[in-house]
Amino acid sequence: MKPAPxxxxxxxxxxxxxxxxxxxxxxxxxxxxxxxxxxxxNLRLARPEVVVSINRCHELDYIRLVDDRLVIGAxxxxxxxxxxxxxxxxxPLLAKALPHVGLPATRNRGxxxxxxxxxxxxxxxxxxxxxLEAEMVLTSAAGERRVPAHDFFVAEMTTCIEPGEVVSAxxxxxxxxxxxxxxxxxxxxxxxxxxxxxxxRWASSDGICTMARIAAFGVGSVAxxxxxxxxxxxxSDVGPAAIAAAVAAARSEVxxxxxxxxxxxxxxxxxxxxxxxxxxxxxxx
Amino acid sequence: xxxxxEVTVTVNGRTRQSRVEPRRLLxxxxxxxxxxxxxxxxCEQGVCGACTVLLDGRTARSCLHFAVTVDGSDIRTVEDLxxxxxxxxIQEMFHQKxxxxxGFCTPGFLLTAVELLERTADPDEAAIREALxxxxxxxxxxxxxxxxVAEAAVELRRRSSA
Ligand SMILES: Cc1cc2nc3c(=O)[nH]c(=O)nc-3n(C[C@@H](O)[C@H](O)[C@H](O)COP(=O)(O)OP(=O)(O)OC[C@H]3O[C@@H](n4cnc5c(N)ncnc54)[C@H](O)[C@@H]3O)c2cc1C
Ligand code: FES
Ligand code: FES
Numbered sequence: 001m002k003p004a005p006x007x008x009x010x011x012x013x014x015x016x017x018x019x020x021x022x023x024x025x026x027x028x029x030x031x032x033x034x035x036x037x038x039x040x041x042n043l044r045l046a047r048p049e050v051v052v053s054i055n056r057c058h059e060l061d062y063i064r065l066v067d068d069r070l071v072i073g074a075x076x077x078x079x080x081x082x083x084x085x086x087x088x089x090x091x092p093l094l095a096k097a098l099p100h101v102g103l104p105a106t107r108n109r110g111x112x113x114x115x116x117x118x119x120x121x122x123x124x125x126x127x128x129x130x131x132l133e134a135e136m137v138l139t140s141a142a143g144e145r146r147v148p149a150h151d152f153f154v155a156e157m158t159t160c161i162e163p164g165e166v167v168s169a170x171x172x173x174x175x176x177x178x179x180x181x182x183x184x185x186x187x188x189x190x191x192x193x194x195x196x197x198x199x200x201r202w203a204s205s206d207g208i209c210t211m212a213r214i215a216a217f218g219v220g221s222v223a224x225x226x227x228x229x230x231x232x233x234x235x236s237d238v239g240p241a242a243i244a245a246a247v248a249a250a251r252s253e254v255x256x257x258x259x260x261x262x263x264x265x266x267x268x269x270x271x272x273x274x275x276x277x278x279x280x281x282x283x284x285x
Numbered sequence: 286x287x288x289x290x291e292v293t294v295t296v297n298g299r300t301r302q303s304r305v306e307p308r309r310l311l312x313x314x315x316x317x318x319x320x321x322x323x324x325x326x327x328c329e330q331g332v333c334g335a336c337t338v339l340l341d342g343r344t345a346r347s348c349l350h351f352a353v354t355v356d357g358s359d360i361r362t363v364e365d366l367x368x369x370x371x372x373x374x375i376q377e378m379f380h381q382k383x384x385x386x387x388g389f390c391t392p393g394f395l396l397t398a399v400e401l402l403e404r405t406a407d408p409d410e411a412a413i414r415e416a417l418x419x420x421x422x423x424x425x426x427x428x429x430x431x432x433x434v435a436e437a438a439v440e441l442r443r444r445s446s447a
Contacts, residue, residue, distance in 0.1 A: 001329065008290055008307035008353050031354065038349040039330040051307065053354050103419035106331060108343040109350070
């Protein structure tokens, strides 16, 4: 099918974007890489009246360090974040998550912020954002507010973005060079959407785990921090007993549903398997 | 509400200027407005890869872009690969290795292979399969496509060292 008619605006600055959004309110929808919105429009599951493209806002195409945060602007394509030496050095977890997002042709155009705003329950980046304690920068004609990832992702395809707001950037916690991190997922058909996965990072000192951030995707209606699993690890030696405890905690704190790709029990089991593989840094997916 | 918008793009080295409806997909713009029917339409959801073009040098699904969003871009389609009647080495190897049957998927595979071989001169089989795994072919069973890309890599290396 073809998209329903719409009118198109392509502002060249963030100021102009938020003015355009203020003018059109609920009728306007942001277009970033288009790799989720355009399929929905082709299927007429989305029918925005006014499409506001941010593809000309070159001021939003930046990756930079600001104090203890890595900041990624709204026009940064997934492929450019994935290959950025700054991202690889400061947020290796994000660099490890990005190759799992879609396929090269979609990463060439899709944006980091677009994936977060889209909030697909199967998407990798919302989980990476939770594990990296991300903060979304929401800009509107009224100004700017910053929302931590755990408040930003509300439910399936639902975030706390209000009409008139655009995600102008996302900031991530810089990882300590001694931290370890992993992303593990399972998918049915190569590099398409996974059925479930985990994103995690952890630090140890003298063999004792001092910090753990674990998030899961695909095993609930929205990406989820696994705080019980984290608690099972912190203070432990991340040995077999601690890993078993974390796996059990992870399985009991998720609430997956079943679909044609996998049933709920499989997904609950999977989250534990992938957490264990991630912690052991096994090379299997 | 849906007034036509002016779009200027460079397609296969030629500057093209048109007025299009905002909802005009890039693939339809290429096929219907410019008469370049090499990019095919399979799924219109980004999954099959038949509509793949090079957008500013990188593969993109032309079914997932509006012509208006790529205003100012440089686009290459399969029509740009052959040099008059001389096939591009990747095309030549597809021909020699029997890498197509109906040919519907072929433009997408060719441009995906162009991107791969521009980035990696000497990919191993795993790298070739990884690069091609998101293009769908219902005819060949893929083995000959993988062979053709491997041979094309050899040929391109031979030419660049000659
Ligand atoms: C074949 C295929 C496979 C895919 N596989 C995966 C996968 O495995 N994992 C995965 O995570 N994704 C996958 N995707 C989706 C991914 O490619 C998209 O890039 C991503 O979900 C959306 O980013 P985008 O920049 O393309 O956003 P768009 O499609 O432009 O926008 C998506 C939504 O977010 C909103 N939005 C975008 N940017 C902003 C902003 N700055 N502020 C406010 N709202 C905004 C839009 O209004 C829209 O509602 C796949 C897509 C395809 C076509
Ligand atoms: S038609 Fe574009 S990917 Fe299938
Ligand atoms: S040759 Fe027929 S689909 Fe590939």
